[in-house]
Amino acid sequence: MSQSVKKVVLAYSGGLDTSIILKWLQTTYGCEVVTFTADLGQGEELEPARQKALLLGIKPENIFIEDVREEFVRDYVFPMFRANAQYEGLYLLGTSIARPLIAKKQIEIAEKLGADAVSHGSTGKGNDQVRYEVAYYALKPDVTIIAPWREWDLRSREQLLKFAEDHQIPIAKDKRGEAPFSVDANLLHCSSEGKVLEDPAVEVPDYVYSRTVNPEDAPDKPTVISIDFEKGDPVAVDGVRMSPATLLTRLNELGRINGIGRLDLVENRFVGMKSRGMYETPGGTILLQAHRGIESITLDRGAAHLKDELMPKYAEIIYNGFWFSPEREMLQALIDKSQEAVTGSVRLKLYKGGVHVIGRESPYSLYSQDLVTFEEGAVAYDHRDAAGFIKLNALRLRTLGSRKRKMGI
Amino acid sequence: MSQSVKKVVLAYSGGLDTSIILKWLQTTYGCEVVTFTADLGQGEELEPARQKALLLGIKPENIFIEDVREEFVRDYVFPMFRANAQYEGLYLLGTSIARPLIAKKQIEIAEKLGADAVSHGSTGKGNDQVRYEVAYYALKPDVTIIAPWREWDLRSREQLLKFAEDHQIPIAKDKRGEAPFSVDANLLHCSSEGKVLEDPAVEVPDYVYSRTVNPEDAPDKPTVISIDFEKGDPVAVDGVRMSPATLLTRLNELGRINGIGRLDLVENRFVGMKSRGMYETPGGTILLQAHRGIESITLDRGAAHLKDELMPKYAEIIYNGFWFSPEREMLQALIDKSQEAVTGSVRLKLYKGGVHVIGRESPYSLYSQDLVTFEEGAVAYDHRDAAGFIKLNALRLRTLGSRKRKMGI
């Protein structure tokens, strides 16, 4: 709180917590507050956020509301899916991938308005504070960052509500009690953590899920769909060409009704602790399988295995918040280079929580039926070549084997 | 065929193809043939193989039949699952992991009997020839390897049957026609490829599956089970302690009835081509999720991420047939080192093809509710530490950002 701040751009959701932050910034720093509210597909109206900001004394010209869904999916989600990125083998990075975009927008507004500070509503124990702030610093190295949750002395829910009341911040009735878990949502996913989810031995209660039906309640008949890809990105569902956000919305709906994309995970946070979260990524879960499917016939082994080996690092970089880092950009260059011929169509069966690739075809397919049929003929493959191939591949192991015998080691 | 061979140990299944090979070895090389037949859990009686070998003129003392199921699961399958190994992100390596054991047994017999050669029934276009032969050479560098499918001039199904008839090899009626696909099976999995599966755009017909019910035909109620782990290996199901092979058999049964573990994959063979296969790994699919689950609370992030980064390479080594290589043994040492505290219990829900971890607990859990609760208190975590953590992590990106501004790059 020691820095002098003139104007701060706040990532503002319109909810109670960021409204408290808004007011706390005004009263603590005595500075002008600019709000930025993004439609990332979280499924909430944005106009109420504008009204609330006005009510809290924000000047109309300081209220920024933007629909960034297309940019989000096109420039963040799809590039990440080109890598088949999964953190710790399972998590599709739905929260991680949204933070850099929000941070970038805040910084753009700060530059335009000459604001010297930015602020966000993430707590001091999570990953999101890191993701926001690393991005802020990367894009505007001299920015001042205000992280209220780390600074203020509001130490309990009661104190927060008291502060809200003291400052005439409206409190919705259902916010009086403690929320049973905390939520993050965007077009890619919805996540929940905390409170009722904290014991990793206890199953996630069904009421926590909001994006998907319970697989047990999903239709008894499978849904078969097709997804078309061009250069690694999906462009059509069931033959209908769609914009990135529209397409992901469509996959989300297909996933939702079929109970697809639920994940109950204990993960390792960048800040050094484990946490347990619940994720719903209906469309993303379908997309991952479909992308792997089209890659399976269009990517060469050398390319595929290099991607697989680098994927965990790429996912970790994004999880940790280093989207705007040279290492992420370098890996992206490598990944994008591999996608030039990842074009074609994949058919999938969706059924009660499962996604199953059942067919794939491509004008650029590297799969050659001539090569695999047992009857000989294909000019490129002679059975006898295999003997030499094996003998030279085994040569070093034969030498090792001889050593073992001679030396008894 | 140029080498002179005195005695050859053949991997013999008792089926038509390896019976033809047996006879071909006798007639072509004029050598003594020793048969080795292993019970790997493929689900076939072994006694008929003995009778058939006798019928084909093999001396009783040259017929070796062994139940290696426990050794297979304990020394090959479980060590591999400690790594969460999946080839190309999906394949659980069911065929790959069995070959080294068979090869090792053949070499042991060859050493005992003073045989100078070994032989197998794998074709010249697949991975298995490589896996067998690389293992043979590693374990007995001076061995002679006979790969009939690469050597003989039997070029069609008709020629094979003709050879069989000419040599009084009994042909089961259902072997007269061409098989619609080829199969490999052991306790870990069953795979099929070829013929009706060759077009990767066409769905795998349901009749190809033999180890699992169709998810659509699985029970409408989920099955909830628990698996206990000790040092990375499963030791009990639903609280009942079992030997490795018994445990995997139990998981296979649980997977089978719930339609779990089907995989339709186009993969990259080591010999340079793509192939399309169908895999059923019911128990293994459950085991992978369970192992990831117990690791999620018992493995430190540093250990977990290192394992994740090295897994693709480890899987590739096994897929390519290099089980008996220094690099596999080095990686195994690394992986095994990580498993010392991977002990505890995981609960899973099995439902219509899906495996879902719903709870995990361990006496060695690294998950600490104290650390993650939002109310402060835990001595180890101070919200204000995060500020320094972020600032130093972002420092290099701030320097980069400054350079970008100054230089316009």
Add this chain to the structure above:
Amino acid sequence: MSQSVKKVVLAYSGGLDTSIILKWLQTTYGCEVVTFTADLGQGEELEPARQKALLLGIKPENIFIEDVREEFVRDYVFPMFRANAQYEGLYLLGTSIARPLIAKKQIEIAEKLGADAVSHGSTGKGNDQVRYEVAYYALKPDVTIIAPWREWDLRSREQLLKFAEDHQIPIAKDKRGEAPFSVDANLLHCSSEGKVLEDPAVEVPDYVYSRTVNPEDAPDKPTVISIDFEKGDPVAVDGVRMSPATLLTRLNELGRINGIGRLDLVENRFVGMKSRGMYETPGGTILLQAHRGIESITLDRGAAHLKDELMPKYAEIIYNGFWFSPEREMLQALIDKSQEAVTGSVRLKLYKGGVHVIGRESPYSLYSQDLVTFEEGAVAYDHRDAAGFIKLNALRLRTLGSRKRKMGI
């Protein structure tokens, strides 16, 4: 020898061995032979190769001689040095990097002339046959490759000379006796192997070196030079701007007189055996140090460490002959992406076999004296941040430590 070949493009040096190959191709395949002779900076006149080809009956329009030195350095050597590539920690890949270029030129000629085959003079135990042929196949999948050393039955030096005499191939006097070692040379390096070098316990005799003076005979005073870089590539020596090949030639001369770049190595060939070689890479050895020097102030840690981790794989790919592979191109995209700001100047001291970076500067330097001075002041760094940084980085190890204490593991 079974294939029918109409026209073959031979990598022809003009020396005795490739002249024998030329004649052997004519007599064995009865085909038209096209010769390709490249000036890669090996230090030999090319006109004698033309005369010899004419003498052996090659039509003038079938003789191709090209100076490819600039292309070699610009498009192969420099991109590779952007990666700081060293095979097995030491070898600068001087032979490996030249083969793809020669192969590419042969294929271009084959396409232009409608030739159906290519041929090279590499033996059947080395890496070069692989490098040539993998490149041929990648660039012209339907090409026929003739590798005389693997095909003919000329099994000794005597037989080769006899063949030469029988076909009126002139034999230089000094070629009568057996060469004491075999040599490969181009603008990047000169290598020797075989015969007198075969025992790795015995020092390389001084007469084997041809590109460098013995360090003991080098000047007693150091030579100080500067090298300027732009986007990762060297562009000037001592302030004098030069073309790629001219610059490497200049560095070779500086290295030569100072005894720089000798390497005595036992390496692992791709074909499965170890071999002992002697390499002289005078200019390349200087360039590697200089490039690391300029990167040290212009590359961010994230970029630098990612490059370092991937370098061994990149070097192995090139060593094995997979320059024209997707994985090499993907890694190149990653590496090139990192070099955008690798611009500046490095000063080096050359002295009796040693290369020592003594200074580096750049308009894009990320080294900030403000940050490192012990007196505080720089806004970006507060000593107290370090406490939080350390505490969060150590958090997981503290949790592990607690577990160890509690559990006694």
Add this chain to the structure above:
Amino acid sequence: MSQSVKKVVLAYSGGLDTSIILKWLQTTYGCEVVTFTADLGQGEELEPARQKALLLGIKPENIFIEDVREEFVRDYVFPMFRANAQYEGLYLLGTSIARPLIAKKQIEIAEKLGADAVSHGSTGKGNDQVRYEVAYYALKPDVTIIAPWREWDLRSREQLLKFAEDHQIPIAKDKRGEAPFSVDANLLHCSSEGKVLEDPAVEVPDYVYSRTVNPEDAPDKPTVISIDFEKGDPVAVDGVRMSPATLLTRLNELGRINGIGRLDLVENRFVGMKSRGMYETPGGTILLQAHRGIESITLDRGAAHLKDELMPKYAEIIYNGFWFSPEREMLQALIDKSQEAVTGSVRLKLYKGGVHVIGRESPYSLYSQDLVTFEEGAVAYDHRDAAGFIKLNALRLRTLGSRKRKMGI
């Protein structure tokens, strides 16, 4: 300064700075101070440290002085050299590898004496604070750490001297003025940084070096030595068996007189900034080359390349201070596994700053002259095998090449 501390174990060198810290701990925390002084081979007498501690009021039973040279070399330096570890391609980690040992000793004393805190004399901008504290926390999770340089308000050399004078701490005459650079030393290396070294464009002045003669002043005749290895560790020099510390001392002397092991480096600190340092690692520089030499004939390619790929990560882990982490221990298990047959002898030529391997031999050598000679004969290698080896290795690139032609991509 807020914590209450009863007893603190200080890493105490006996120099002015740690004496000031000692007194500052007493006066600020009012706690009992225990000093630990280690002989790591830094080349200073330890008895004066005892006298000084007594003079500053430390009880005799609270003064711990230990010669840890053998432990240091045997359990830290040699295991690290098994990996050929170099940070950022060049730095031999001389400072990094000593910190964990010192920390471990401090914690052992703290446990024995029931001390609740530890302290060190590293500043708030460097790596050493991290290395100490991460190790402290890993070994004693509940320890209190006091880092005076981050806590006190002594902001300049003048203030430090004033504090010393105020507290009757003796100040050597040459400590009055500002030191021209700061130094760290142990048996592996000596490093310097700061002040006169801060401009990376300016050559390191010769007077900064203390462990090596200037190469220009080294003998005009090379020194030839041999080093014997057993299981990856050096055990003898010139045939004379020595303990680890004695051996490293001997190599240091050989390196010193031949001007070997100087390094002028700009490196990336873990805390996010670049720094320029000067390192002298005479014995270590010889050892690295020798170890690579013996590995070149005793390590299989699979093992060697895996080690090379993982080395940068291993080096980074040690540099960052995570010696006592699961990932370091896992990698160590992998590395140690590879060293079982790394036994034999290497001959090296030392000359004016250069180390050149000139011969290597081993009873376990994998180098086989039979395999590499050009005349055929060795049973394991048939030239014709190479054709099949190449064709199958190239198969995927041929398929890619065909695609490129067909599709024009």
